[in-house]
Amino acid sequence: MIGPDEFYEWHEQPRQGDIVLSGISRIIAEDHRSPSQWESLDAHFVQIDDAWDDGKPLGIAAGIGLAMVVTHDCQLDKEWNQRVRELQKGGMAEEQAGLEAASDPTLDRTLVVSPLVDPDEIRGGRGNLLAGKVIGYLPVPAHPEDLVEECVVDLTYQCTVDRLDVIKVASISEAARKRLRYALIQLDALRTAELGFEIEAIVGRTIREVEIPARDPMAIRIQLDNGQVIELLQQPVLQLLFFGL
Amino acid sequence: MRSRLRARPASRLDEPDVSAPWSILQLADTFAKRESSTTTRLGMPFVVSDIDDLLPGTERMTSAVVGRSRQFWRTYVSSTETGISYTNAPLSVKEEVQKLRDDIARRTRLTRQQIARALGVDRRSLSAWVKGVATPSMEKLERLQLLADVVRDIDATGPGRATEVLLSRAEGQDLLDHIAAGHFRRPSDWQLLQGATLPRTVVHRHPAKRPLHQNALEAYLRGELHPLGRATTIRPESDYQQDLTKAERIMPDEPVRKSRPGYR
Numbered sequence: 001m002i003g004p005d006e007f008y009e010w011h012e013q014p015r016q017g018d019i020v021l022s023g024i025s026r027i028i029a030e031d032h033r034s035p036s037q038w039e040s041l042d043a044h045f046v047q048i049d050d051a052w053d054d055g056k057p058l059g060i061a062a063g064i065g066l067a068m069v070v071t072h073d074c075q076l077d078k079e080w081n082q083r084v085r086e087l088q089k090g091g092m093a094e095e096q097a098g099l100e101a102a103s104d105p106t107l108d109r110t111l112v113v114s115p116l117v118d119p120d121e122i123r124g125g126r127g128n129l130l131a132g133k134v135i136g137y138l139p140v141p142a143h144p145e146d147l148v149e150e151c152v153v154d155l156t157y158q159c160t161v162d163r164l165d166v167i168k169v170a171s172i173s174e175a176a177r178k179r180l181r182y183a184l185i186q187l188d189a190l191r192t193a194e195l196g197f198e199i200e201a202i203v204g205r206t207i208r209e210v211e212i213p214a215r216d217p218m219a220i221r222i223q224l225d226n227g228q229v230i231e232l233l234q235q236p237v238l239q240l241l242f243f244g245l
Numbered sequence: 246m247r248s249r250l251r252a253r254p255a256s257r258l259d260e261p262d263v264s265a266p267w268s269i270l271q272l273a274d275t276f277a278k279r280e281s282s283t284t285t286r287l288g289m290p291f292v293v294s295d296i297d298d299l300l301p302g303t304e305r306m307t308s309a310v311v312g313r314s315r316q317f318w319r320t321y322v323s324s325t326e327t328g329i330s331y332t333n334a335p336l337s338v339k340e341e342v343q344k345l346r347d348d349i350a351r352r353t354r355l356t357r358q359q360i361a362r363a364l365g366v367d368r369r370s371l372s373a374w375v376k377g378v379a380t381p382s383m384e385k386l387e388r389l390q391l392l393a394d395v396v397r398d399i400d401a402t403g404p405g406r407a408t409e410v411l412l413s414r415a416e417g418q419d420l421l422d423h424i425a426a427g428h429f430r431r432p433s434d435w436q437l438l439q440g441a442t443l444p445r446t447v448v449h450r451h452p453a454k455r456p457l458h459q460n461a462l463e464a465y466l467r468g469e470l471h472p473l474g475r476a477t478t479i480r481p482e483s484d485y486q487q488d489l490t491k492a493e494r495i496m497p498d499e500p501v502r503k504s505r506p507g508y509r
Contacts, residue, residue, distance in 0.1 A: 014473050021461045021470065032448070040456050045448040053430070066458040111473075116457055147461045147470075168473045169461045 001130050001139040002175065008143060009173035014076055014111075014163065017177040018069040019140070019148060021167040024115050024159045025062035034061060037121040037154060041065045066169065067113035067161075068138070068153045070184060079107040111163045116140060117154045138183040143170055153180070155187050203230070339377040342386070345393045346375065352396050353408040355421075363392045363411075363421040392424055394432035410435060 011018075024041050028034075034042040043063035051058030080101050087097035101107060119129040122137070129152050130139045138153040147169050172180075196207055205224040213219055222230040336344060349360055361371040364385050373379040381389070399407040411420045415438040423429065423438060464470050 018473070020473060021458055021465055039450075040452050040454075043450055043452065045446075045450070047446040047448075049445060064458060064462065065456070066461055118457060147464060149457055149460075151457055163473050166473045167461070167465050167470045169464075169470055 004141040004144050007141050007172055007176045008170055011171040015171055016069055016073050017172040017180050019170040020067055021169055022067045022113055022161050024065050025060055028059040028061045037117045041115055066116040069111050070114050071112045109162055110160050112158050112160050114153050114155045114158050116151045119152050136187045138180055339375055342374040345389045349393050349396050352400055363424045364388045365425040395435055398432040
């Protein structure tokens with residue numbers, strides 16, 4: 001785990017990786033069961049009777065907690081940028097269009113966040129979790145001003161919240177954001193991070209360099225230590241890895 | 246022996262004639278051909294060889310209403326096989342409309358114009374249905390049935406309130422207009438439009454240990470932390486467009502020699 005000085009870095013504007021104080025909720029079954037790591041988040045249970053129209057209730061567990069914004073930066077501004085572009089096409093100056101779009105409270109309202117949880121409440125071992133060895137969890141060091149304890153972001157719990165209803169607590173450095181993106185990719189798309197080692201074992205050589213040609217970003221060129229090159233057609237997920245990191 | 250059957254759509258306003266978990270189609274004065282020797286006594290099962298044989302007799306019904314009758318015929322056949330009896334005579338569509346209209350009028354002080362408004366038609370159309378000059382569509386017939394059910398539902402919570410409730414305004418229009426606009430999924434929806442909320446249960450659980458967010462929450466309550474809000478972005482969209490020129494510089498796109506053994 002990287003230290004607090006490398007991990008935390010204040011940025012005024014909303015960014016992926018921001019740590020916020022937010023409401024968090026999830027849909028639950030009638031028995032109100034909470035996995036142990038989420039018990040502290042499930043402070044309130046709300047059951048709407050007959051929500052399904054056939055007598056079946058709808059259950060929601062909700063609470064306040066610390067969470068990390070996992071929405072990518074470009075998604076945070078998407079509607080704002082679209083509105084600015086529309087206004088500019090209509091003849092408005094860029095600065096004025098930006099102010100006009102910023103005054104619209106309906107744009108870019110939602111964020112996806114994942115809660116921060118106590119590693120002692122998660123199976124997998126505190127050491128492994130804080131070392132970043134467990135897929136689905138991102139280690140977070142203690143905040144220098146004690147706003148956040150040493151914990152992990154539980155990326156397996158993602159919740160959509162309104163950005164007007166969250167309190168910004170801290171933001172993180174580029175190095176920490178890269179780790180977050182890699183953890184997200186590992187969880188949702190790339191479980192085979194050892195693919196490179198497997199290729200080396202098969203061909204009996206060491207990979208010296210991997211290239212993705214700019215003109216053909218779906219291709220991967222693997223350069224081996226003897227100068228040979230293997231060209232592969234990558235799956236879209238690998239392209240995500242490349243552009244995300 | 247030949248019998249004749251007539252059908253009408255079942256009405257949820259009908260007084261139940263049988264002690265069954267559902268309302269069955271009432272039958273009498275049968276005119277459909279029956280090809281079974283099964284007894285015709287009430288309460289005894291009977292068999293219809295082809296359900297479609299029954300339908301031509303549904304005189305003056307639109308195809309939609311015939312379609313609805315078909316469903317109820319099936320309900321009836323199914324139920325009578327279990328020995329359910331029936332007593333009332335069926336109603337034609339115009340009689341059905343009149344019965345529903347009069348029932349609504351009896352339970353409320355709504356004018357015929359107001360009843361028609363809830364169906365999305367004018368008073369003359371409603372009158373024409375009652376006279377049998379015109380036939381309502383399936384949708385209108387169902388809406389009339391819904392209005393009658395809403396009236397009955399309101400009456401159940403407090404007799405005499407129906408007119409006041411139906412003419413009360415919610416979201417810019419009265420409940421009759423809401424019915425006409427198809428905003429009702431079920432008769433009890435008038436309660437939602439009256440500001441009632443769905444019944445709910447709330448349970449609070451106190452955390453066993455100090456929650457992770459406690460320090461941050463206290464800092465927020467002291468005014469040291471602020472909402473994220475909608476801070477104006479300083480990231481123009483071009484920032485997120487792939488810069489191919491830059492990527493080219495980082496990864497020169499040189500010709501590749503495919504030299505893997507066995508590749509050629």
